[in-house]
Every structure is written in structure tokens, then in C-alpha cells.
Amino acid sequence: xxxxxPGLYDFTxxxxxxVARSGVAVGLATCFVRHTSASLVIQENADPxxxxxxxxxxxxxxxxxxxxxxxxxxxxxxxxxxxKAALTSVSLGIPVGEGQLxxxxxxxxxxxxxxxxxxxxxxxxxxxxxxIEHGD
Amino acid sequence: xxxxxPGLYDFTxxxxxxVARSGVAVGLATCFVRHTSASLVIQENADPxxxxxxxxxxxxxxxxxxxxxxxxxxxxxxxxxxxKAALTSVSLGIPVGEGQLxxxxxxxxxxxxxxxxxxxxxxxxxxxxxxIEHGD
Amino acid sequence: xxxxxPGLYDFTxxxxxxVARSGVAVGLATCFVRHTSASLVIQENADPxxxxxxxxxxxxxxxxxxxxxxxxxxxxxxxxxxxKAALTSVSLGIPVGEGQLxxxxxxxxxxxxxxxxxxxxxxxxxxxxxxIEHGD
Numbered sequence: 001x002x003x004x005x006p007g008l009y010d011f012t013x014x015x016x017x018x019v020a021r022s023g024v025a026v027g028l029a030t031c032f033v034r035h036t037s038a039s040l041v042i043q044e045n046a047d048p049x050x051x052x053x054x055x056x057x058x059x060x061x062x063x064x065x066x067x068x069x070x071x072x073x074x075x076x077x078x079x080x081x082x083x084k085a086a087l088t089s090v091s092l093g094i095p096v097g098e099g100q101l102x103x104x105x106x107x108x109x110x111x112x113x114x115x116x117x118x119x120x121x122x123x124x125x126x127x128x129x130x131x132i133e134h135g136d
Numbered sequence: 137x138x139x140x141x142p143g144l145y146d147f148t149x150x151x152x153x154x155v156a157r158s159g160v161a162v163g164l165a166t167c168f169v170r171h172t173s174a175s176l177v178i179q180e181n182a183d184p185x186x187x188x189x190x191x192x193x194x195x196x197x198x199x200x201x202x203x204x205x206x207x208x209x210x211x212x213x214x215x216x217x218x219x220k221a222a223l224t225s226v227s228l229g230i231p232v233g234e235g236q237l238x239x240x241x242x243x244x245x246x247x248x249x250x251x252x253x254x255x256x257x258x259x260x261x262x263x264x265x266x267x268i269e270h271g272d
Numbered sequence: 273x274x275x276x277x278p279g280l281y282d283f284t285x286x287x288x289x290x291v292a293r294s295g296v297a298v299g300l301a302t303c304f305v306r307h308t309s310a311s312l313v314i315q316e317n318a319d320p321x322x323x324x325x326x327x328x329x330x331x332x333x334x335x336x337x338x339x340x341x342x343x344x345x346x347x348x349x350x351x352x353x354x355x356k357a358a359l360t361s362v363s364l365g366i367p368v369g370e371g372q373l374x375x376x377x378x379x380x381x382x383x384x385x386x387x388x389x390x391x392x393x394x395x396x397x398x399x400x401x402x403x404i405e406h407g408d
Contacts, residue, residue, distance in 0.1 A: 034376030104170030242308030
């Protein structure tokens with residue numbers, strides 16, 4: 001993924017596509033982000049204000065320029081990014097049923113980017129389970 | 137589940153029963169909540185004050201009526217609910233051993249309800265692994 | 273594990289060794305801590321200041337001696353430990369590829385000990401997947 005700044009990046013469709021390609025009918029999908037300054041969240045996908053508010057909350061809870069931090073040489077947004085990642089998730093296990101992620105109606109899967117100038121972000125999606133059987 | 141307001145609702149017994157019915161001896165159980173204003177936590181099941189204190193902490197950390205929020209039309213407890221869900225978990229992976237969840241002595245699995253008037257809450261439990269072999 | 277006080281204890285090497293012993297080439301590893309006053313985090317393994325800052329943040333966010341708490345008879349560091357555990361993770365699902373955890377370059381897996389005088393801590397690691405095939 002190529003986030004261009006702090007924000008929530010929806011990859012629900014991509015994750016569903018990975019599940020579909022796997023052929024798994026009933027099983028488990030695990031999304032894992034290979035970084036420590038971005039994270040994963042499942043959040044409401046209806047009103048975009050939810051995402052704006054969520055980011056505003058985390059920005060206030062974990063402010064930049066906090067005199068608490070010693071680790072400052074990678075920029076003022078780096079240590080807050082690590083803290084936000086610890087407060088959310090790096091991996092999400094989502095059951096698969098009928099060949100799809102069993103997400104609720106209002107659930108979207110997001111990369112939560114915490115840095116201002118992120119490089120490319122890698123999310124690994126692992127799917128396991130019983131495959132759909134096809135008759136001959 | 138039918139929570140009747142904010143609180144921690146223990147479903148450890150139900151989860152253990154799902155594992156038992158699956159016949160899996162060694163494997164992995166994944167609990168997943170299909171909502172964005174309730175979440176899952178594993179917490180101490182001994183002193184009920186732990187749950188009271190935990191809720192009090194989250195209520196103070198993520199107060200209602202916060203002027204930060206734009207998303208207010210679903211009620212003053214809705215946006216705080218989304219934030220609390222992001223701060224805790226929507227999915228929990230728990231290994232299975234000897235046909236049971238390998239929970240520690242003091243660990244209970246809870247639905248963490250954040251809304252005052254929730255509707256029914258759905259938790260999906262997926263179990264995978266090697267089944268117990270029965271001799272003939 | 274035998275933590276001797278609050279801190280982040282790296283067990284990446286031990287987790288990789290469990291995966292190697294399992295013989296699984298492609299699959300999923302789940303780390304699960306069987307306690308409610310310690311937790312798990314994946315964090316940067318390069319600059320030790322990141323860990324110091326992370327602990328400082330959590331210590332300030334969830335202070336000891338908070339008049340909010342009723343559950344105080346197990347010591348002033350017990351209820352903050354439960355809250356910190358709820359804010360981070362008890363389980364981590366990490367995909368396995370080429371016989372190894374697919375961790376990013378800067379990701380280490382840590383037991384996050386929250387208590388001053390912890391007893392031994394048990395982390396269960398479950399690995400599932402397809403084993404490496406060996407030619408004859």
C-alpha cells in the first residue's frame with residue numbers, strides 16, 4: 001500500500017479478494033502489518049467523520065513534541081506513531097464463512113497510517129481453512 | 137448476546153463450549169465481534185472491581201460530549217464507543233490444548249459493550265486444529 | 273519467562289525457534305499470554321529509547337495511585353497493569369512464510385511486563401500450516 005500521509009486506508013476489498021482467490025469457504029484470515037509506525041483497525045465504514053474523529057482523538061492522546069520522548073531523531077511524528085501502533089493492533093484475525101470475511105455490515109478494515117511521509121506499507125494476509133469443493 | 141448497557145459480559149463458558157463441540161484437541165480459537173461500538177477483552181475474572189475500574193478508566197479517557205467529535209448524530213455515546221473499540225480488540229486468537237482454551241487461571245473472555253442502548257451483538261468463534269481421535 | 277520488573281522482554285528469537293521446530297513452511301503462529309497484568313506488543317527493535325519512551329507513555333497515561341480505582345488490595349501497580357493489558361494485546365497472530373515469522377525488519381515481539389514483582393509468565397505459541405516437504 002502507498003499511503004501519502006496520516007489517515008485510515010480501507011483495504012477491505014483487497015482482503016476479500018485475497019480470501020476469494022484462496023478458495024477457502026470456512027476458515028480464518030489474518031491481516032498483519034510489517035511495520036511499527038502504522039497499524040490496523042476495523043472501524044465504521046459509513047460516516048467518514050468517524051475516521052476523522054478517531055484520528056483527532058489519537059492525535060490529542062499521543063501528541064507530537066511531547067517532552068517525554070527521548071527517541072526524537074527520526075522526526076516528531078515517529079515516537080507518537082510507535083505509541084499509536086501499540087494502542088491499536090498489528091494483526092487482525094477474521095473468520096471466513098461462505099467464502100467471505102464474516103465482517104459486520106458496518107465494518108471496514110483499515111491501515112492506520114501514523115506518519116507524515118510514510119514509505120510503502122506491506123500488509124500480509126494469510127488465509128487458512130477448508131476449500132470449497134467443486135463437483136466434477 | 138443481549139447486553140443491556142455498558143459493561144463487560146463474560147462469555148468464557150460459551151467459548152469453551154464451542155471448542156468442546158468442535159472436537160478439536162490442539163488448535164486455535166478465534167473470537168471476532170461483528171460490530172464497531174463493542175469490543176473484546178480478556179481480563180481478570182476474580183474481583184468484579186477490576187471490571188468496574190476498567191470501565192471507569194475508559195469512561196474518563198474517552199469521555200462523552202467531547203467537543204473534538206463531529207460524528208454526534210448517533211448519540212453522545214457512539215463516537216466514544218468507536219474509540220474504545222479501537223483501543224481494545226475486535227478479535228482474539230486463543231490457542232486450544234487438550235480440547236480447551238489455554239486460558240490462564242484468572243483470565244475470562246468478555247464482550248466489552250460501550251453503548252447505552254445496544255442492539256444484539258454477534259460474536260463469531262472459529263475453531264481450527266486437530267480433532268481428538270476416538271478408538272473404535 | 274522470568275521478568276524481574278516492568279519492561280519489554282524480547283522473545284522474537286524463541287518464537288522463531290518454535291516455528292522452526294514445528295516444520296511449518298507457510299502458516300500462522302499465534303502468541304498468547306496467560307496473564308492479565310502483562311501483555312504482548314510488537315515494537316521497534318533498533319533504538320532501545322523507543323521501549324523506554326513507550327513505557328514512559330503508558331506509565332503517565334495509566335498512573336499508579338489513581339483515586340479512580342477500587343481494586344487496590346493487590347498493590348498500587350495491579351490495576352494499572354490490567355488497564356495497560358487491555359490497551360495493548362494478549363494475543364498476536366503472525367503469518368509464517370518460508371519457515372519463518374514474516375516480521376518486518378524492525379519488528380521485535382515483546383512481553384510487556386506491567387508489574388514490579390511479577391511471578392513467572394507463560395506465553396503459549398501455537399503454529400499451524402503446511403509443513404516443509406522433504407525429498408527422499
